[in-house]
Amino acid sequence: MTDSTVAPAPGVSASPLAPEWLSLPSDVNALRGQEWARDVVRHPAGELAVDGVSVHHLAEEFGTPLFVVSEADFRARAVEFRDRFNEAFAPVCGGVDVYYAGKSFLCTEVARWVLSEGLRLDTCSGGELLVAQRAGVPGELLGLHGNNKSAAEIRRALQMGVGRIVADSLPEIELINTLAAEQGVRAKVMLRLTPGVHAHTHEFIATAHEDQKFGLSLMAGGNNSDRNPAGQNVAEPSPAEQAVLAAHAAEHLELLGIHCHIGSNIFDAEGFALAARRLLAFSAQMRDVHGIELAEVDLGGGYGIAYTEADTPRPTAEIAQAMAEVVASECASLGLVPPRISIEPGRAIVGPSTFTLYEVGTIKTIQVDLEQGHGATAPRRYVSVDGGMSDNPRQVLYEADYSVTLANRASHAAPVLSRVVGKHCESGDIVVRDAYLPDDVTAGDLLAVPATGAYCWSLASNYNYVPRPPVVAVKDGAARIIVRGETDDDLLSRDPGA
Structure with a gap:
């Protein structure tokens, strides 16, 4: 799923704030295949693409936040359920x-x-x-x-x-x-x-x-x-x-x-x-x-x-x-x-057929007190994106964990424990609670969060009067809208005083 291998800088160690399941990546650009549509790759230059369409092109044409569905991957997973279950149950009940x-x-x-x-x-x-x-x-x-x-x-x-x-x-x-x-x-x-x-x-x-x-x-x-x-x-x-x-x-x-x-x-x-x-x-x-x-x-x-x-x-x-x-x-x-x-x-x-594409805005690093006390602290990077709980409320509802990757380029910087957060007026507005992102992530970069096809768009809201994002399907090197993103007029369409 990746065409580059970049080792973390010498001396980089895991953050004491990281959960036990989260490992320090040896390659901050790598994509774990089971979390992504099967046709998502990272190009040699470092940019993510789905079925031949780059994230730069998607963001430029459709804006962010953006749900991106691989039609081929969706269909393949549907066929897999149809065929594997039919094969298993054919001798039992036809x-x-x-x-x-x-x-x-x-x-x-x-x-x-x-x-x-x-x-x-x-x-x-x-x-x-x-x-x-x-x-x-x-x-x-x-x-x-x-x-x-x-x-x-x-x-x-x-x-x-x-x-x-x-x-x-x-x-x-x-x-x-x-x-x-x-x-x-x-x-x-x-x-x-x-x-x-x-x-x-x-x-x-x-x-x-x-x-x-x-x-x-x-x-x-x-x-x-x-x-x-x-x-x-x-x-x-x-x-x-x-x-x-x-x-x-x-x-x-x-x-x-x-x-x-x-x-x-x-x-x-x-x-x-x-x-x-x-x-x-x-x-x-x-x-x-x-x-x-x-x-x-x-x-x-x-x-x-x-x-x-x-x-x-x-x-x-x-x-x-x-x-x-x-x-x-x-x-x-x-x-x-x-x-x-x-x-x-x-x-x-x-679920795995879809990822959400965001643009990075404000970045802050906070010193967090460690449980052992004695004045010990550790840094946590807060990376704000242009969406949040209005397009993915699963973290605040179920404490759902997600992964994330820098999508518009590869990075040679060391991995830093980060928390990807949204733009809403809620401290619980978290998209990805714990992930290692490159230290050089900056405003304007694109982040991709995989496995967001299920119960994200369908649970989306207009909290803080934020428009719901569009959904784009990609097939054979072309992208098209299958759910239009909301406009300012949509937000006010039910307000008789507007």
């Missing part, structure tokens, strides 16, 4: 349905890429459904998620003929049935269950443990038992079981199967395996006790990617094979016909 998780990043162009590569599209709002509709995605290839769908959103989904609505609660099952009756259709539904799996990720993005807003618990409610008229203990049905019975009995619903999602950016395969076992055991229970066959199981997404050198994502083929083995083994043990499996990768497709 293959899988891969739904791209639109919440990670969605626009009409991306929706068309997804469709053209043979994937389906998962949405979680009426707005995301609208994007899919404008992109020409057929309704039967769409799913709709959400823990609190409005009647308007459900009506839109029914009118579009979406392939499945993932119901999140007992009241929602009733609502979908009522609205489907109004339209004279049968709504295809999945039921989102919480299998009680505690994924190793940030608590705000762990979504399958009991104490959170999503899904229907597999655990019985209340004191877990009651007494029938004969005085015998009777297990109280779990919310999940109640939901299956309600959806199966509803006149205007077609119950397809069950769904779970254990969290986001997960590297530990055991969580996925445990969730699969619990859902399959529940399917067998519904068959044995109620005679209800659940023909589909969605195992969600959340596959981890590399943001820093500390992250070690598993290869897609390895994940697929491990999950297929668990499903095959559990179905054989339970005497269960293997259900049709679906998955929902989002971050793992778009």
Whole structure:
């Protein structure tokens, strides 16, 4: 990923302020491949380029901050999920349905890429459904998620003929049935269950443990038992079981199967395996006790990617094979016909396909007191850029770590522990908390932050009335806008007094 090797100056040592996982680079210009799109390189002169387009050209034509997506890399990762999971599951259940998780990043162009590569599209709002509709995605290839769908959103989904609505609660099952009756259709539904799996990720993005807003618990409610008229203990049905019975009995619903999602950016395969076992055991229970066959199981997404050198994502083929083995083994043990499996990768497709390009402004070096006291301090370089938490709020939300590199040139200067910060009036406005950048970084330089494709633009805001950046796709040596950056007029367009 780099064409130059520049050793740090003699005598340079790691900063005592650096986290344990951050190593002092032997080459401050090197790019760690797993954090970047596969067609990002550093030219011999030192400048970064993606699919033949230099960052200087991108900044000059489109300005900064700027999200830069490699279309070829996005498509390749989508195809990789499609093919590797189909290969692994072909002998188990004939293959899988891969739904791209639109919440990670969605626009009409991306929706068309997804469709053209043979994937389906998962949405979680009426707005995301609208994007899919404008992109020409057929309704039967769409799913709709959400823990609190409005009647308007459900009506839109029914009118579009979406392939499945993932119901999140007992009241929602009733609502979908009522609205489907109004339209004279049968709504295809999945039921989102919480299998009680505690994924190793940030608590705000762990979504399958009991104490959170999503899904229907597999655990019985209340004191877990009651007494029938004969005085015998009777297990109280779990919310999940109640939901299956309600959806199966509803006149205007077609119950397809069950769904779970254990969290986001997960590297530990055991969580996925445990969730699969619990859902399959529940399917067998519904068959044995109620005679209800659940023909589909969605195992969600959340596959981890590399943001820093500390992250070690598993290869897609390895994940697929491990999950297929668990499903095959559990179905054989339970005497269960293997259900049709679906998955929902989002971050793992778009995350590494994108980097954010910034221009450097103010630079400060602060002396920070060390924990051992006695007046000892160490320097930390603060490098301010022209974006921040308005285009990437993940650091302030999840304490997410990122990497960064000097993008417009190579440097022979020594690495200095740096913190890349934004321009907003918040001390927590941090883009990259800890990174080694060359000592000679200066105002006007360009910095590139990799792996920003997922949950950056989609979470972007206008905090401090800062316009949201454009998104540019690069393909075959040419760049084009796929999401226009906001203008001053856009910022004031909803203000009737402006």
